[in-house]
Amino acid sequence: MAQHKSSKKRIRQDIKIRLRNRYYKKSARTSIAKLRLMTEKKDAETFLPKVISLVDRLAKKNTWHKNKASNLKSKLTKFVNSL
DSSP states (O other), X not given: OOOSHHHHHHHHHHHHHHHHHHHHHHHHHHHHHHHHHXXXXXXXXXXXXXXXXXXXXXXXXXXXXXXXXXXXXXXXXXXXXXX
């Protein structure tokens, strides 16, 4: 167990950050799955910017790697354009 005051604080912070990251990652994955299930092009086109925004936010905070975010965005855009 941690002895120093600073390491105890770091542990508390890590727990909060981990839970926050889990929530945003799960929200993004759910949105991506929802987008991939869409069949109407118009609906998908309106929903795509919201998903891209979520992915960009995760990449900006280094929760997801920037290349992963970029690959996801391009694949989702291709998918929406092919509808």
